[in-house]
Amino acid sequence: MANSTHAHLRYNILDYCFRNKAFSFEELLRYVNEGITIYYPGEGISVRTLRDDLKVFRDKVNGFGAPLPEKVRVLKYSDPNFSIAQRPLLEYEQYLIDAAQQLLERFENDPKYDRLAEALIKFQDEEEQQDQDATQVLFYDHNEEYKGIKYLKPLYLAIKKKQVIQVVYKGFQDEETTSFEFHPQILKQYNRRWFVFGFNGTKETKEWSIPLDERLISFDFVDGVNYIESDTDWDIFFRTMVGVVRPKDAKVERVVVKFYNGRESYFKTKPFQPDYEEFFEEEKQDQVWFETIINKELVQQLLSYGQDVEVLEPEGLKEQLSEQSKTMQQYYCK
Known part of the structure; x- marks a missing residue:
């Protein structure tokens, strides 16, 4: 590859152009350099580098095998549904992923890198699934319909x-x-x-x-x-609520809940309110309390525990849960 500096950025810009624009070579060069300048001020590519990039896009063996016609004035995919995002990683891209994973191993005891390591593992697993002989290792929770x-x-x-x-x-x-x-x-x-x-x-x-x-x-x-x-203060904003819906003029209230059938252990390992507190009294070890606004997401989280949770306060929240249970009972007691 003639110029691997910011190649990943160039390829994404080119892919976007070939799908959504209809540029001549000169117009394409100008557009790509404008995109590069945003992230790498003062930098750009030459005519030769752009020509080499086009070869990578058209190469069916060591490139993307893109449907990009040659000897045409306007550079555009002949198949509008094509995208390099659908293609396997190039050799140098796979090298970068592997190098990133090796680098992260040096920080494996630092929690702030855990999420990045998780993302890289998921990405690698998705890539390997394109190989028909690969065995699926990860089954993770995701929304397949989420666009x-x-x-x-x-x-x-x-x-x-x-x-x-x-x-x-x-x-x-x-x-x-x-x-x-x-x-x-x-x-x-x-x-x-x-x-x-x-x-x-x-x-x-x-x-x-x-x-x-x-x-x-x-x-x-x-x-x-x-x-x-x-x-x-967005940290306080989100810590005083469950979810993302904050009703107008909502007030922070103290919520006390009691768990049954040992479900307090599950809550403490995955709390829907991170700033919860435990009681010191022996007879209240199955209870927790936290301060939050009352919204639909809080009610939904409480309902997810079914019969294994009871709201002790505030009264307004108890009434909401009571109304919810009465409505649900009507669905099943006909």
């Missing part, structure tokens, strides 16, 4: 670059789409789904949340609008 992951990277970059976006959104119960100005400030994952929080400039509302799923129709970057910084 919102495609928004994660562009929104992450928008937050880092402090870019304002115009969002087109349609809720599950909405008949028409709505459009609003949005200042993305934080990303949050909950229940195998991502959400972006920020300032809704159209409604002038702080801590507005948008789910990254089919309800988010599209978004475009807005020029000429000053990005509004957040003054929210």
Whole structure:
């Protein structure tokens, strides 16, 4: 390979162009260099490097085998559904993955690298499944129908670059789409789904949340609008709630729950509220308490324990659980 510097970035830019644009060679070179400059200021590639990259895309043995016609003025895939993301790793890409895994072994006792190591293992397992003789080793919990992951990277970059976006959104119960100005400030994952929080400039509302799923129709970057910084302590914001829905004027309350059939041990190994406290009294070892707002996600988590949990306080939450159980009883006692 003539130039492996930022090759992965170039390949992603080229793949995007071949799927969505119709550039001449000169236009393509300019677009790629503009993309490189964003991440590598002052750098770019030459005509020769771009030609070598095109060879990699067309190469069916050591490249991507892309349907990219030769001797044409406009460079575009003949198959609009093709993407290099569907192809196996190139030799140098596999080398980078292996090198990253070896590097992480040096930090295996540092918890902050655990998630990255997990991601690399999952990625490697997915790649190996393309080999028909490979035996599946990992069976992990994921949402196969989830399409919102495609928004994660562009929104992450928008937050880092402090870019304002115009969002087109349609809720599950909405008949028409709505459009609003949005200042993305934080990303949050909950229940195998991502959400972006920020300032809704159209409604002038702080801590507005948008789910990254089919309800988010599209978004475009807005020029000429000053990005509004957040003054929210997001750590406290999320630690005083379960999930992502925070009702307007919600107040933090003390919640006490009692477990049955030894289920308190399960809760303590995977708490839905990380800042829970245990009681010192011997007769209360099956109880915990925590401070949180009352929302639907809290109720759902409590209901997931079925008959093995009882809410002792507050009264308002007890009443909600009581109403839920009465409604459920009607479903099964007909």
